[in-house]
Amino acid sequence: MSTPKATDLGGRALDFVMGIVEAPINGFERLMGRKRMPYLFLAPNLILFGIFTFLPIAIAVGYAFTGGTGLFVSDRPFVGFDNFRQLLQCEDYLRPGSCRESLFWTAVWNTLWFVGFNVAATLLVALVTALILNRAIAARGFFRAMFFYPVLLSPVVIGLIWKWFLDRNGLLNAFLQMLGVPPEIFLLDVGWSRFFVVVVSVWFHMGFYTLILLAGLQAIPKDLYEAAAIDAASPRRTLFRITLPLLGPNLLVVLILLMIRSVQIFDEAWVLTNGGGPGTANSFIVQYIYQMAFGSDLRLFGLASAASVLMGLVLLALTLIQLRLGRKMES
Amino acid sequence: MGNLKLTNVTKAFGALTVLHGIDLTIDDGKFVVFVGPSGCGKSTLLRIIAGLEDISAGGIEIGGRDVVQLSPAERKIAMVFQSYALYPHMSVRKNLAFGLENLKFKRGEIDTRIAEAARMLAIEPYLERKPRQLSGGQRQRVAIGRAIVRNPDIFLFDEPLSNLDAALRVQTRAEITRLHRQLKTTMIYVTHDQVEAMTMADEIVVLNGGRIEQVGTPLELFDNPRNLFVAGFLGSPRMNMLKGKVMAVGEAGVTIDVGYGAPLAASIDPAAAKPGQAVLVGIRPAHFAVGDEGLPFVVQYHESLGTETYVYGTLEGRDEQIIVHQTGHFAPRSGDLLRIMPLSGRVHVFDPDNGLALPQTVSQRSDAYEHA
Amino acid sequence: MSQGLSPIAFLTRTRRPGRIGVTDILSWAWLVLGTLAVLIPVVWAGLSSFKPAAEITRFPPTLLPRAAVQQTVPGFNAPLSLWTVDVDGQPREMAMVRRIGLKAQMVDPSNPGTPVSVDVKTMSPVQRLTIATENYTDPLTRFDFLTFLKNSVFVTFVATLLTLIVNALAAFALSKYRFRGEKAIFVLIISTLMIPLTVVMVPAYLVVVGVGLVDSLWGIIIPTVASPTGVFLLRQYMLTIPDELIEAARVDAASEFRIFWRIVLPLTAPALAVLAIFSVLWRWNDFLWPLIVLSSRENFTLQVGLNAFQGEFSVQWNYILAMTFLSLAPVTVVFLFLQKYITTGIAGTGMK
Known part of the structure; x- marks a missing residue:
């Protein structure tokens, strides 16, 4: 027979290990029968899901109605809607300072502004890039890869790279100096720091949305364009009357997805702005939840949970819209 | 031992019953073909024998052993699947070895059996190849080889030729028959192709709507179909059907009036027929003689086809198509009126109410046909 | 990517061969500028990570990592810095002994005699291309980055392995069996795709405390092993494996588990590879959850460690950037080799 090769030996070793692993599993099969095997195969997954996903969901809501600093529900007094009242009590919702929990409302407004700018900017940049990449352009694969690359990086890495780029002694200031503009400490300026949080977010995520939109564009049948060309449609008309309407459903899904993710802005902004600075200019909702629950020794789990529940409701609404759209798209 | 006994095997998927109490006994060493139209339950029955499907009721014995509770592996069967189901990531050798390894055979024994099967099927040159590197016919042989190395009590074939082209199908048919003669193992073979059934089987089981219509040798079924379904299903082109009425009942048989003043004689048990009874008369295309008298055929x-000719037409003044088979060259023109007469002893009579054949006085034997 | 095109053909290969319109020029401008926007911050950080501590904050910065040159001169205990000095209209390299106000005392390093006094305005430091490898070695040896790195590698490897096994088993059950509750379980698992970590992070933390995994690497590995994305991806792929193969294996006396690992698992390799790549990226880059669960320094992953380090040593950019690059390098390598796999995987599943 054939002489054993290295891969054969590896295979034999694996066979040996699996032989040990499978013995008890085969025992279960002999004992319980083939029909019960799927339950055994599902068991690890379902147990982990149960403990670490379903259990937290179940207790998340309950937690929002408790107070104190205890960790477990049994150590925590029931406080009814107190946490929600604390979060929502406001003289004027437009002025966070007038609210009982002014930090929360600062975070809410910061998040809303961020979502607005970030969604608009990301969508625009991703759409333009996807439209360009959809043209029969040379080196499309290279550019697609280039734009996609940041998506794979860690938010911490991105925060640090940009922090350095925007540093007082960073490249951007060096470039500005060449143009005769005095250096600026961007991240210590409220306006600039907010601007660059959006820039970094667009830089980070646009490749992902470009990819999704590009897939949508490439699903548009080519013969439609050929028909439009024969009908002497101008490129602009082709774009607005054929491409965009047909891409419409994809755009809507991307829009909702972008909103869901923008609401949860935290990691890269946290690193970039040294925890939401300057002051609270870049303090967002997730940061508020994190700081209430883990950021200090206060451990305000009840308040943090109440805020989570409120944010969860918003996300749930967005998700339901997305599912609706998805179903409409399929039919 | 490879004998099989099914008693009252019933299978239901929810509210849908696909097998209605199948009773069947298969002797050791027989080549049995399950045949029937698609959806008749033949594949389900095979998979039940294999242990791939549970039964809702009934019993299965293989070699006198109750196997209902046993897994496929414990039933000492091997199966050749319609798609061959070769493991695409394993070489041919590994495909053949997999089952034996699962049964903890010794390495040497596995090698011996693979070598033997490979020689028998002439697949030795391909043993190290992957299935995708083989042609359809070669894959088919590997699939059979995988069954052979298991040395089973019963081979099960699920429409194994349906993915082959016509020429290869004829060749592989012959090979499987040869294999059966060589191995002398029980083989159960499912097909919807009556030619495969007629040419390969020791015994044919005709299934329809989850019931067994008839069991018998190919020629028994051809010559003495038990009912209209079997009569229509076996034989190509189909048996011609004429409406008629019993005229007279005599000692030797009955005479049937199908019109045109030309009564047909049929060797039917006189006790089974009453004068005036409406019947269906079945005559195969090959069992007409063209002559000076008989039924008027337009x-x-x-x-x-060179050696034979099929003539299509109707009885004068009627709509039902009648096919007449003649050997050799025969070239009637359209509109010609021929006189056709059924060969004696070749008239089948059915009760139109229940579709059953009226019992014959003497079995219409196959040798009679050969001398006709 | 490269198809061996000549530069001209490369530039003109647009929609209509031979004609370059305004749209084409704008398109190219957009793509080139976009590429630069992606690359410049990363490359800049990379170049900076090789600069010595003294050089990194120099403004305006130099592009390449450079450092002032020092030289030992006979008669002086400490090494002296080298400067280019204008002597009688001739540039010369001289070593600075000391500096007094606007004058500096310089000696000829090869022939140190009496120091001469030189106007500081006429001198500039001698710099050579220098790669400050200590930016990488110091954090690993003197600070805890070797531990962070080890933790990250451990978490990434173990979590990916477990993710593949646990989700492949579940996908096998959900694709190749029909059993009571099959549909309900599938819907239940998929529905968790909709629940973001940020919403349940407080109770999830409490559960992790409850099961005693807080401040442990297992506390960040185990909770996210069961992945709805993974189950979905693998199940969809396994559905394409013909059921007759499974039945053939059953007839071949294979146990159900053996069918899983000898037949189904090898045939699912492409989907497993995609999931493995994603799992590695997720785990390596994971930040918020480890930030919550891990509290002692010896358990930090690279991401959490980097974040903590930048808080403590906000001025030591040379170390921070070097460690940033250490974290970015494997991802970049993975991307370079598996770029096609990743982009088609994402376009196909819409996951990230």
């Missing part, structure tokens, strides 16, 4: 067109 030719529409004909197909000449």
